Amino acid sequence: MKIYMDGNDTVLTHVEDFNLKETLECGQCFNFVRKDISTDNSFCYRIIAHGNALIVEQDNRSKEDGCILRLYNTDIHEYETIWEHYFDLYTDYKTIKESIIKGSGELQDIIKENSGIRLLNQEYFETLISFIISQNKQIPQIKAVVKNISQMAGKVIKDNGEEVYSFPDALELAKLSEENIRECKAGFRAPYIMDAVRLYLDGSIKEDEFIGISTDDARKLLMTVKGVGEKVANCVLLYSLGRREAFPVDVWMKRIMEHLYFKKDTDKKVIEEYAYEKYGEYAGYAQQYLFIYGKNNLMK
Incomplete structure (x- = not known):
């Protein structure tokens, strides 16, 4: 490059x-x-x-x-x-993809056709709040709520003469009431967001708390936030805390894994453990390709 x-x-x-x-x-x-x-x-x-x-x-x-x-x-x-x-x-994605294909040949064509996906390194607090918002919402709705919260509490950024807004940090978001957050179309997630802000500001779930602990313990720590389950916790681990072995399992990922590997109804925790055994440290990368496989073959 x-x-x-x-x-x-x-x-x-x-x-x-x-x-x-x-x-x-x-x-x-x-x-x-x-x-x-x-x-x-x-x-x-x-x-x-x-x-x-x-x-x-x-x-x-x-x-x-x-x-x-x-x-x-x-x-x-x-x-x-x-x-x-x-x-x-x-990051050397060529090595990662070769490793995934070696352990899962059925993904070879999908990986070759969609070889450009990268896992972003996002800001932790914004990612946590965004995936709390994501529960039972489609992507356009999630984006709208994120934008609303940013406009209500974030800082103005000048972008080629246009004003846009950064996502608020915890101190900025703490200035909003639960009702303010509901006005941003967060719905039942508003108290969960308030709890995440509270725990972040008292130091319980700040980034430093995740240093030197296992991924399992990091997941459990995130799940002390009201409304944060396994799937949201794994998304936060994968997309903002560098835990590339995390494997978020939602309804669609459950169906995809059952279709490819289990051929029967299977508990999400069993699927998550199987993914880690199969893909190891690259499980989070594999999840992206598996989602595309499902989108192309099962979601039509």
């Missing part, structure tokens, strides 16, 4: 194993919009993450040598300190 400045933009060429659309729209994040300038040959999105707004475009015209990414109004320092980590661009 090569990096250079073009005017005010950082440009990355020869970016392998990366697809912006697949990565953003697979259900792991919710604070983005697709821009109107997207074409058949390119995708363009505005992402709000880590207190910053980024407009990023992927040019697909040179697939053989990897894609080209343009990060608008972003210098190389900002790219290296925020976005390289956010997009997980330093």
Whole structure:
């Protein structure tokens, strides 16, 4: 991969194993919009993450040598300190995919056709609140609630003359009442959000509490938040705390795993344990490809 400045933009060429659309729209994040300038040959999105707004475009015209990414109004320092980590661009996905295929040949075609999905490294508190919101909601609804909360309590970010809002941190969100959060269309999740804010601010579930503990203990700690079950906890572990072995199991993932491996109704915990045994440290990556398999074969 090569990096250079073009005017005010950082440009990355020869970016392998990366697809912006697949990565953003697979259900792991919710604070983005697709821009109107997207074409058949390119995708363009505005992402709000880590207190910053980024407009990023992927040019697909040179697939053989990897894609080209343009990060608008972003210098190389900002790219290296925020976005390289956010997009997980330093991870060797070729090795990961080879390992998954070796243990699960039935996913070989899916992985080859969708080789550009990356697991994002998101901000922990925002991810926790976002996946509390996600319960029993579709992605457009989740995005709307995240946007509403950001507009009500977040900071203004100037983005090419347009005002957008960062997701509030715990102190900012604590200024809202439960009724305010309900006004953001959070519904029954509002008291769960309030409890997460309380536990975060008293130090019980801050990031430092997860350092040096097992993934099982980290999951149990997250589940001390009201309304946080196994699936939400695993999403937070996978998408923001670097626990790439976490394997979220929702209704669809349960059906996919039953279809591929169990051929019968199976407890979610059994499925999660089987996935870890089968995929090990790469279980979270495998989950993304399994979801696409199900989307293409079982969700039609």
